Amino acid sequence: xxxxxxxxxxxxxxxxxxxxxxxxxxxxxxxxxxxxxxxxxxxxxxxxxxxxxxxxxxxxxxxxxxxxxxxxxxxxxxxxxxxxxxxxxxxxxxxxxxxxxxxxxxxxxxxxxxxxxxxxxxxxxxxxxxxxxxxxxxxxxxxxxxxxxxxxxxxxxxxxxxxxxxxxxxxxxxxxxxxxxxxxxxxxxxxxxxxxxxxxxx
Amino acid sequence: xxxxxxxxxxxxxxxxxxxxxxxxxxxxxxxxxxxxxxxxxxxxxxxxxxxxxxxxxxxxxxxxxxxxxxxxxxxxxxxxxxxxxxxxxxxxxxxxxxxxxxxxxxxxxxxxxxxxxxxxxxxxxxxxxxxxxxxxxxxxxxxxxxxxxxxxxxxxxxxxxxxxxxxxxxxxxxxxxxxxxxxxxxxxxxxxxxxxxxxxxxxxxxxxxxxxxxx
Numbered sequence: 001x002x003x004x005x006x007x008x009x010x011x012x013x014x015x016x017x018x019x020x021x022x023x024x025x026x027x028x029x030x031x032x033x034x035x036x037x038x039x040x041x042x043x044x045x046x047x048x049x050x051x052x053x054x055x056x057x058x059x060x061x062x063x064x065x066x067x068x069x070x071x072x073x074x075x076x077x078x079x080x081x082x083x084x085x086x087x088x089x090x091x092x093x094x095x096x097x098x099x100x101x102x103x104x105x106x107x108x109x110x111x112x113x114x115x116x117x118x119x120x121x122x123x124x125x126x127x128x129x130x131x132x133x134x135x136x137x138x139x140x141x142x143x144x145x146x147x148x149x150x151x152x153x154x155x156x157x158x159x160x161x162x163x164x165x166x167x168x169x170x171x172x173x174x175x176x177x178x179x180x181x182x183x184x185x186x187x188x189x190x191x192x193x194x195x196x197x198x199x200x201x202x
Numbered sequence: 203x204x205x206x207x208x209x210x211x212x213x214x215x216x217x218x219x220x221x222x223x224x225x226x227x228x229x230x231x232x233x234x235x236x237x238x239x240x241x242x243x244x245x246x247x248x249x250x251x252x253x254x255x256x257x258x259x260x261x262x263x264x265x266x267x268x269x270x271x272x273x274x275x276x277x278x279x280x281x282x283x284x285x286x287x288x289x290x291x292x293x294x295x296x297x298x299x300x301x302x303x304x305x306x307x308x309x310x311x312x313x314x315x316x317x318x319x320x321x322x323x324x325x326x327x328x329x330x331x332x333x334x335x336x337x338x339x340x341x342x343x344x345x346x347x348x349x350x351x352x353x354x355x356x357x358x359x360x361x362x363x364x365x366x367x368x369x370x371x372x373x374x375x376x377x378x379x380x381x382x383x384x385x386x387x388x389x390x391x392x393x394x395x396x397x398x399x400x401x402x403x404x405x406x407x408x409x410x411x412x413x414x415x416x417x
Contacts, residue, residue: 050385059383060374061390064367070395071386077399 002122005114006133010198012110013136016103017195020143023096024188027147030092034154037086038173041161044079045169051075052166079163090155097151104144111137129197136198139191146184153179227324228341231350234317235412238357241317242405245310245361252303252368253392255296259375260384262293267379297376304365304372311358311365318354325351342411353408357401364396 056068111118111133118133126132131139157175160168266289328337328347340346371387378384409415 047385047389050382051389053382054380054386056386059386060370061367061386063370064363064396067367067390067395070398071390071393073398074393074395075389078393 002117002119005117006122006125009107009110009114009118009133010130012107013133013140013195014199016107016140017136017192017199019103020100020140020188021192023100023147024185024192027093027096028185030089030096034086034089034176037082037089038176040082041079041086041169042173044075044082045166045172048075048079048166049170076163079169083158083161083163086158086161090151090158093151093154097147100144100147104140107137107140129201131194131198136195139194142184143188143191146181146188150179150181150184227328227347230320230324231341231347232412232414234320234350234354235408235414237313237317238354238405239409239414241310241314242357242402245307248303248307248310249391249394252300252307253388255300255303256371256375256388256391259293259296259300260388262289262296263376263378263384264381265289266293293376297372300372300375304368307365307368311361314358314361318351318358321351321354342413343417345411350408353404356404360397360401364394367396 051068051071056062056064061067123133126135154176157172157179161172162168269289325347336346367390371391375384375387378387406415410417
């Protein structure tokens with residue numbers, strides 16, 4: 001009875017880890033794109049700061065009386081464009097988070113359904129190629145928590161940013177970088193290594 | 203084919219959409235629209251090129267000033283003055299490159315002025331042909347001939363003002379010690395404050411009207 005339950009669980013776990021692998025690649029690539037956008041935001045903040053520090057009427061640009069307003073308008077537009085692109089990236093991260101969350105819920109639900117037929121030995125048994133069900137469930141939950149927390153933190157940061165708020169814009173790239181969690185990311189890579197034989201077996 | 207009813211009940215066909223059949227003033231206006239598009243593309247390329255050169259100029263100026271500060275705080279040596287001479291000649295080269303970019307931009311704006319004058323010529327001809335009453339049907343979809351002239355003037359004015367700004371930046375960039383002002387110069391070059399975003403939309407509208415872009 002438990003052999004069947006374990007085998008069914010194994011099938012769903014394989015699907016989940018395969019999904020985790022592709023999600024991780026996508027997550028890393030979307031974050032890299034966000035980093036580039038953050039660099040652009042930093043550059044724009046620098047330009048804003050410089051414009052605030054200059055009185056155009058005291059410079060050779062005084063021959064262009066409406067230059068300051070026009071430049072402000074252009075900087076606002078450019079900043080807005082970057083923020084819109086960042087928000088679009090958030091949608092991608094959200095969908096990756098949702099995909100992992102759904103997978104993990106499905107696995108846990110299946111485990112709950114079969115809990116009666118799964119004794120302690122069945123869930124803790126492991127071999128050289130196959131980690132235990134308990135370990136695999138734990139790793140999936142850890143990964144799901146990481147993506148859930150990461151998304152929430154990054155989304156919250158973005159919500160503090162407005163195109164006309166120089167202070168927050170200037171500090172944004174640094175704050176964004178500080179949300180990186182290389183340890184947790186490495187743990188997921190480690191997990192995928194640990195289940196690699198399991199994924200290949202059938 | 204667009205049909206326009208006129209008094210008497212007969213339908214007058216407007217200027218045909220197939221480019222092979224556009225002739226006369228319509229042909230000239232359509233060609234002008236293509237020229238506007240090509241000139242603006244050329245301008246954009248020069249703007250990017252100019253921005254790279256302008257950034258180099260600012261960086262060279264900055265490293266020169268840093269060098270001077272180091273020299274003043276320590277005893278000068280022959281190698282550091284040789285480096286400074288090298289830096290000055292590099293700066294001169296970059297300024298020369300920027301001048302060349304500006305010269306090409308002047309050529310672009312001169313051609314834009316020519317397009318604007320051509321358009322004025324077409325309007326004057328129409329004034330003469332239709333004795334001030336204007337055409338009964340538009341040459342293309344909906345615009346009357348004066349609208350093409352208005353668009354040309356707006357585009358020319360924007361680019362010509364932007365060119366004046368860039369010429370000022372060229373004159374001042376290498377002589378500016380304030381890093382904020384240097385940043386404002388670079389920012390102005392890059393973002394082109396006198397060419398508002400809707401200028402691009404105006405060009406798209408012109409291309410749509412003359413059939414260069416499908417409706």
